[in-house]
Ligand SMILES: Cc1cc2nc3c(=O)[nH]c(=O)nc-3n(C[C@H](O)[C@H](O)[C@H](O)COP(=O)(O)OP(=O)(O)OC[C@H]3O[C@@H](n4cnc5c(N)ncnc54)[C@H](O)[C@@H]3O)c2cc1C
Ligand code: SF4
């Protein structure tokens with residue numbers, strides 16, 4: 001097994017001997033399996049067969065081709081994967097309590113109410129988890145609704161997946177791209193799991209942060225002790241949708257907000273506290289999911305603080321349900337061109353299809369890393385520099401705040417400043433060149 005792990009817990013849930021437990025690592029700030037195949041006498045190999053980061057396992061392109069490639073009328077894009085339709089919209093009833101336009105919660109509730117599923121496996125607040133969030137099986141509309149919103153902290157699926165395996169009925173699972181792939185591998189390996197998972201609902205993902213990111217923010221805000229719960233998408237009425245806040249509940253009704261533009265944009269963009277595995281991930285749009293949802297980071301939507309969603313639908317069955325039910329329940333849903341969907345995720349595409357390949361090339365043992373698909377684009381020297389800078393920032397922050405917040409910020413600034421200046425100069429030079437040549441600005 002290679003060293004890469006996102007802590008999803010699927011290997012633990014599927015181990016036939018029940019020998020793997022997921023344990024939270026305070027050093028790494030996420031969950032890790034208690035053992036791997038090399039430490040196991042049985043050595044049946046199940047745990048390796050379901051892991052999305054074992055290079056020998058079927059890759060994203062292969063799995064999604066097998067699932068959707070032969071569906072009549074399906075289209076394909078190199079970055080988006082397979083799709084029958086792409087949409088923009090929102091649910092008025094859900095958007096204010098949801099991450100973006102509330103389409104995921106609306107869809108899960110609709111599938112449950114129409115009897116298409118018996119429940120949904122969602123991520124919601126869990127005060128017993130070190131990250132304050134956990135996967136859970138939801139069987140009612142209110143359960144599903146209580147899980148609305150995004151969790152930018154590691155969550156382990158093992159307990160909820162074991163429970164799902166012990167039940168009857170069929171479920172929808174909400175999953176990040178790596179988890180969607182792992183679930184598909186698990187469904188191939190374990191026939192009992194296949195009828196339990198009816199739909200995989202994917203979320204676009206640019207990166208996952210370790211628990212250390214929350215520790216950093218609460219220290220920066222001067223908060224004493226740990227928050228009781230976190231809303232990662234507090235929508236600020238006077239700001240664009242992209243300038244939301246993380247809201248920490250502190251007890252006695254007190255809250256503390258970390259605003260995107262004030263505290264989060266920089267550590268997010270420079271990949272402080274990002275899990276190492278995310279540097280080697282090339283799937284932006286959860287290509288193995290039946291449908292994928294994301295924020296509408298486009299100029300025509302971003303100014304509305306209530307949020308809009310974009311959706312990619314791959315499974316025909318889901319397409320017909322979404323179109324019919326959106327019409328019946330008055331959901332705002334309009335087709336959008338593929339180019340616009342890609343435009344909404346330019347940063348994640350740059351990271352996963354340009355920088356990821358450079359991270360892999362820099363590694364001492366690239367053969368132990370998963371396959372990475374690059375976009376057909378010339379790699380420039382500044383891309384090399386960017387990958388190197390972000391990789392170093394990730395590694396100095398991966399074990400948390402060594403001393404205090406100010407020292408950490410100084411160390412990161414020291415690393416990031418040369419690249420930031422060079423990047424600004426390059427952008428200015430490109431602009432001047434375009435002006436001289438009379439070209440359109442990019
Ligand atoms: C780690 C992470 C990174 C993301 N990166 C991007 C990005 O770069 N660009 C982008 O456009 N969108 C990104 N998203 C997706 C975005 O935040 C919204 O989840 C998406 O737009 C759906 O919004 P919604 O209002 O339709 O969903 P909601 O109605 O709010 O429902 C969201 C559902 O997702 C589930 N959920 C929340 N967190 C997780 C999790 N960690 N794992 C599995 N399920 C979860 C909840 O249980 C809920 O059922 C990311 C999400 C996560 C969790
Ligand atoms: S090899 Fe892995 S899956 Fe098989 S029994 Fe050992 S730990 Fe469990």
Ligand code: SF4
Pocket residue numbers: 004005006007008009010011012032033050051052053182
């Ligand atoms: S299946 Fe998930 S938890 Fe297990 S080793 Fe792979 S990434 Fe880690």
Ligand code: SF4
Pocket residue numbers: 006176177178179205206207208275277278281282283
């Ligand atoms: S970036 Fe990739 S590996 Fe990291 S959490 Fe997102 S989907 Fe998983």
